[in-house]
Amino acid sequence: MVIKTWIKVARDNKVTIYVPHQDIGQGSFTGLGQMAADEMDADWALVSVLEAPAHEAFANGAMITGMAGDLGVSDGLLSTLGFVIPKVARAVGLMLTGGSSSIRATGQYAMRPAGAAARAVFIEAAAKTWNLPASELQAANSRVTHASSGKSITYGELIDTAATITPPSSPRLKTPEQYTLIGKSVPRIDIPEKVNGTAKYAIDTRLPEMKYAAIRHSPVFGGTLDSVDDAAVLKMPGVTRVLKLPATKGTMMSPGDGDVAVVVVANNTWRAENAVRALTVNFGPGLNGNLSTASMFAGFDTAVSTPPKKDLHKQGDVGKVMNAAGAKIVEARYRAPFLDHAGMEPLSTTALVRADGTAELWVGSQVPLMARGAVADALGLKAENVLVHNHRMGGGFGRRLHVDFIVQAARVAAEMPGTPVKLTWSREESIQHGKYRPASVSRFKTAVDAEGYPVAWENVYNWHDDDAAKIPYGVADQHIGYVEATAPVPNGPWRSVGHSRHPFFTESFIDELANAAGVDPYAYRAKLLTNAPRHRAVLDLAAEKGNWGSPMPKGSGRGIAVHEAFGSIAAQVAEVTVVNGELKVNRIVCAIDCGQAINPDAVVAQVQGGALYGLSAALYGEITLAGGRVEQSNFHDYRSLLLQDAPAVEVHIINSGAALGGVGEPGTPCVAPAIANALFAATGQRARELPVKVQTATATESAA
Amino acid sequence: MAFQLTINGRAREIDVEGDMPLLWVLRDEIGLTGTKFGCGIGACGACTVHINGEAIRSCQMPVSGVAGPITTIEGLGAGQADELHPVQKAWVAAQVPQCGYCQSGLIMAVASLLAKNPSPTDDDLKTTVTNICRCGTHDRVRAAVAALAKA
Ligand code: FES
Ligand code: FES
Numbered sequence: 093m094v095i096k097t098w099i100k101v102a103r104d105n106k107v108t109i110y111v112p113h114q115d116i117g118q119g120s121f122t123g124l125g126q127m128a129a130d131e132m133d134a135d136w137a138l139v140s141v142l143e144a145p146a147h148e149a150f151a152n153g154a155m156i157t158g159m160a161g162d163l164g165v166s167d168g169l170l171s172t173l174g175f176v177i178p179k180v181a182r183a184v185g186l187m188l189t190g191g192s193s194s195i196r197a198t199g200q201y202a203m204r205p206a207g208a209a210a211r212a213v214f215i216e217a218a219a220k221t222w223n224l225p226a227s228e229l230q231a232a233n234s235r236v237t238h239a240s241s242g243k244s245i246t247y248g249e250l251i252d253t254a255a256t257i258t259p260p261s262s263p264r265l266k267t268p269e270q271y272t273l274i275g276k277s278v279p280r281i282d283i284p285e286k287v288n289g290t291a292k293y294a295i296d297t298r299l300p301e302m303k304y305a306a307i308r309h310s311p312v313f314g315g316t317l318d319s320v321d322d323a324a325v326l327k328m329p330g331v332t333r334v335l336k337l338p339a340t341k342g343t344m345m346s347p348g349d350g351d352v353a354v355v356v357v358a359n360n361t362w363r364a365e366n367a368v369r370a371l372t373v374n375f376g377p378g379l380n381g382n383l384s385t386a387s388m389f390a391g392f393d394t395a396v397s398t399p400p401k402k403d404l405h406k407q408g409d410v411g412k413v414m415n416a417a418g419a420k421i422v423e424a425r426y427r428a429p430f431l432d433h434a435g436m437e438p439l440s441t442t443a444l445v446r447a448d449g450t451a452e453l454w455v456g457s458q459v460p461l462m463a464r465g466a467v468a469d470a471l472g473l474k475a476e477n478v479l480v481h482n483h484r485m486g487g488g489f490g491r492r493l494h495v496d497f498i499v500q501a502a503r504v505a506a507e508m509p510g511t512p513v514k515l516t517w518s519r520e521e522s523i524q525h526g527k528y529r530p531a532s533v534s535r536f537k538t539a540v541d542a543e544g545y546p547v548a549w550e551n552v553y554n555w556h557d558d559d560a561a562k563i564p565y566g567v568a569d570q571h572i573g574y575v576e577a578t579a580p581v582p583n584g585p586w587r588s589v590g591h592s593r594h595p596f597f598t599e600s601f602i603d604e605l606a607n608a609a610g611v612d613p614y615a616y617r618a619k620l621l622t623n624a625p626r627h628r629a630v631l632d633l634a635a636e637k638g639n640w641g642s643p644m645p646k647g648s649g650r651g652i653a654v655h656e657a658f659g660s661i662a663a664q665v666a667e668v669t670v671v672n673g674e675l676k677v678n679r680i681v682c683a684i685d686c687g688q689a690i691n692p693d694a695v696v697a698q699v700q701g702g703a704l705y706g707l708s709a710a711l712y713g714e715i716t717l718a719g720g721r722v723e724q725s726n727f728h729d730y731r732s733l734l735l736q737d738a739p740a741v742e743v744h745i746i747n748s749g750a751a752l753g754g755v756g757e758p759g760t761p762c763v764a765p766a767i768a769n770a771l772f773a774a775t776g777q778r779a780r781e782l783p784v785k786v787q788t789a790t791a792t793e794s795a796a
Numbered sequence: 797m798a799f800q801l802t803i804n805g806r807a808r809e810i811d812v813e814g815d816m817p818l819l820w821v822l823r824d825e826i827g828l829t830g831t832k833f834g835c836g837i838g839a840c841g842a843c844t845v846h847i848n849g850e851a852i853r854s855c856q857m858p859v860s861g862v863a864g865p866i867t868t869i870e871g872l873g874a875g876q877a878d879e880l881h882p883v884q885k886a887w888v889a890a891q892v893p894q895c896g897y898c899q900s901g902l903i904m905a906v907a908s909l910l911a912k913n914p915s916p917t918d919d920d921l922k923t924t925v926t927n928i929c930r931c932g933t934h935d936r937v938r939a940a941v942a943a944l945a946k947a
Contacts (some may be wrong), residue, residue: 117894117931281893289830289869293897298828304824329813344849360812361833363821436834436842436930438898486832486897487930519835619812693891697936701894704932727839727928736922738934 098206099128100143105234105248107134109204110144113194116488117701118756119694120194122280124688127199130273131207131266132214134247141281143482178199187629195690196659196752208263217253218245232272268688268749275747277693282484288666294482294483295458296441302442302512303332305504306364308373309353309525312720313580316376317351325356330662332373333357337503340470342494348548355504361516380580380720385531388579388717389427392554394531396425400552400573405562408569410539413548419539422546422608424601426536428593430715431586433528434730437486438522439497443467443505444512450477451502454514456485458492466495467502471507482717485656490585494527524743525731526721528715529586530555530578534597538567544609545620547735554578560590560761563598564627564656565620570625581717587705588757589655596710596782599765604778614640614652626748627654630663630683636666636742638681647671649773650677653765660686660753662701666766670775672786677707677767679740685746695755696743700771703741708733710764714783718730799859803828804871814860819843819919821859829867830900834928841927844901845869851908851924852900874908882944883907889941894931902927907939916944 100108115121125141128134131742211231218236219226222243230237237244247254268275268374287292310317322334336351344418354373358364399411414421442454451473456464460482485492501515517525534553538546548569551561554577561572586592606616614635621628629656635641640650647670654663667679682699689695712731716723724730743759776789800809819836822828822845827882830845831854834842845854848864861902874881882890893899905925909916916924921941922938929937 117896169829196842231916270803279888282896283888283891283893286893286899288873288901289828289900292829293832295833296823298827298829359826360816360820362824365836385901387822436840436895436928438833478798485895487895489930516833519837582821697891697894697933701932705930706936707932708930726837727835728837732840732928732930733932733934734922734926734928735934736926738932740938741932741935 094306098202099132099210101210101247101251101254102548103248103251105135105138105246107132107139107234107247109139109141109203111194112144112198113142114143114485115461116457116485117282118194118698119280119691120151121281122278122284123195123273123690123694124199125201125281126273126276126278126288127195128203128207129205130271132210133233136273136278138234144668145334145480148707162304181211184789188211196754199690200752204265205263208265209259211538212263213254213257214247214250215236216257217335220253220493221245221250224307224606225495239749255593265771274690277691280605280694280708287615291484293437293486294442295437295486295665297311297442297454297514299442299444299512302514302698303357303508304361304364305355305357305382305501305513305515307353307360307500307515308368308371308515309521310375310582311524312375312377312381313582314378314380314759315720316351316378318356318359318376320354320356321372324698325371326369328365328367331367332359333355333506334505335507337500340466347513353500355500355515357504357508357513357578359515365518365613379665379719383720384718385429385716388531392427392577393425395554395575395577396533396535398552398575399550400571401575402556403573404556405572408548410548410550410569413569414537414539414550421537421539421759422605423535423537424604424780426597426600427533427714428531429714430531430581430583431592431709432523432526432715432724432730433487433489433491433586434523434732435485435487435489435491438519439491439517440514441501442500442512442646443500443501443609445471445509447509449473449503449607452479452481452713453498453502454481454483454580455498456489456492456659457482457495457498458485458488459495459720460468463471463495464500466499470499471502471506471535475609489587490589491527520725521527522711523724524581526715527582527584529592530583532593534561536597536601538605539604540609543574544605544611547614550597551592556590557585558590560594560657561598563601564624564654565617566623576685587702588760590656591705592709593654593782595653595655595761597765598769599655599762600768600778600780602763603651603769607772617652617654626661626685626750627656628659629746629748630654630685631700632746633746634663634681637683637742638667640665647774649775650765650769651771653769653772654763655761657758657761658754659751660684660758662699662762664762664766666770668767668770668774670723670786673786675711675767675771675784677711677737679767680707680741680743680763682745682759682762683743684755684758685748685750686755686758687750688747688752689745689755692745695745698755699759700741702757703763704733704738706760706763707738707767710767710782710784711737712783799862801859804874805865810859811868812859812942813820814857817855817935818845818857818859818862818866819854822854826946828868828870832897832900833900834898834931835843839928840898841905842898842901844904844927846904846908849908849911851905869904872904881907883910883940886940886944890936890943892933892940894933898927898929898931902937906937916941
């Protein structure tokens, strides 16, 4: 029997729970399974969790309404999704993995009620079978028992009777003290297949008679593919086709309907890649051939010099306070670069398009339903004739919310009906044709009182995507907003969206204010958080566990930051040392209040991972443009943390009982400000740009 | 041209160009997809396999240069109870993988290090295991290796 499409119980008592998300290693299959299984009192050993097929019945409605509603999911994510394929998104709904939504939306609003309904149905079925009142029966470990008579029956034995019972529409959920699985660190179910090479990612797809394709895009965003000389390449071993591709609709920067990429099809990935590199191709620059990050930032700097043009948050009258006689003003501006997601698995899709108008896709997608719709749209097929096989993903981080690489594979496959084709982007193409975290500049102006605490706060930035610039601090007059200044660069959500840069801006600036006031930065924040008790508790815990205030050797320092994102509040204390002009991060201590940790060890792993992902970006991450093209190309110049650079990351969880917050993203936001503030504590150097760079003695002297 | 390879104890004859990297022979010609492609330039370690027990980055090893038996992640646990090498068991115990994509390479790199040096120091680990993990499993890798070094 199936309860509300989410849970299946078989005659042998095995339970299958279907979840409308992919597990990208965040442990959501395990966590969602725990939530359903706990409510239904299932025996965890009998439970398996599968990704629901890409089908409307499983479309993640909670995500859509949650995003628009009060769950605090980023507007940026919503607008980007709307931007990618608005028609399709609305027509077929979403099965989306992003916005830290799996547990708090699907888990709370689908998994737990479905589990509780299943439990009620089995109790009812046993009551019918035994002719006993339901109130005398108990459920545990996938069995219903009647204590006084000693009767006992498994859920599996009850499925025929259960199938005749209508599940309650609003079943009673457990209270925290009744939980048996929620809150326990059960081992993650996706781990065993990830240690022996058996986990299958989209890039691992193998089908009989399949071909392999490689791609090269116009290096300039919005550039054109003017001509291709493929004569020599078609003679290379294994090469069968050379094809041109147009821009994928809705992915921006298409200068028209012209072609923007060239693809070689061969009988092996390496042969296809060699051949595509050997092609003689003329690309045209289109309209953006002069774009550079230097000129772009100059434009942003000018743009943010005015007060906000669009408001994010306004209270009181900042102008009046700042213009009052004797007002003491503190100002600063900060900047953050473009970032690529750089998930470990290069982008790849296998597609098979048949002459009868049906198609199959083997993908790793955070939005499989949207992929299905976009492919149907591009090829003129009916969506129901497109079958999507979603896979484990070698990192998503937001890049796999886009479907460009999936539509491309389908277009190639459509040229050779009946033959499956796997398109694999090289790392170079993946880094140079990303959907980058937007670059931006943020300018602050405050008036401070006699003790140096802010009484008026003006903040204006460019490239708005969500509410991440809001501050938790008690400042009476605030004006936070943005100006519309962007650049023709493909962009999108990057782990934690706007929260990946605004806390660097706001938490660095607060640190500057504390320093200007001559007050300890932790004490300064604490004083401003009098009316934000959850923030205060998290900040206090991070400070305590991070040994805030204990002496440090010369050249070392501690930095602190606190921020709310995706319904969770996190704070971090970082310890750094400058050795030979290099910033070394020795330790990061995180505290997080995510309401309730469903699987504490998985929460710890996510916060650790989020912090180190943010640390890679804060120390090295920078996508720059010259002549309209990305200058970085692979991990040698788009660096990522190695073991030798990675500090220990401690995570401390507060189960406050507040509404569930996300955990996949909130580990990221505080890292950059915590290490920048620590660098200041260690050296007196204030990093106002990311990535954080230590100024060498010579640079400091020549600047002086 | 034809090459004779021994992969996970099994003899294979492969007829490909001599400069085809071992990575693509394994993945596309043989179908052993547990060895991963991450960068193709020797920078990430996702493609790490053993040749003669030595950890090498297979994207940088032309098939013509292979001298000795190859072990991939699929063959690492051969002969062990439940087919899992101690490193793989330690990885499960410490709940190391997140997305998992880098883990084959990491496990192969660590297994080769431990075969030569059963109690590596933190410094040994830093200088020999230079794989990239974008998910940030670094802390747990260290914990798993520390548990193995003690065992
Ligand atoms: S794929 Fe070989 S080192 Fe990255
Ligand atoms: S676990 Fe995802 S890259 Fe390492």
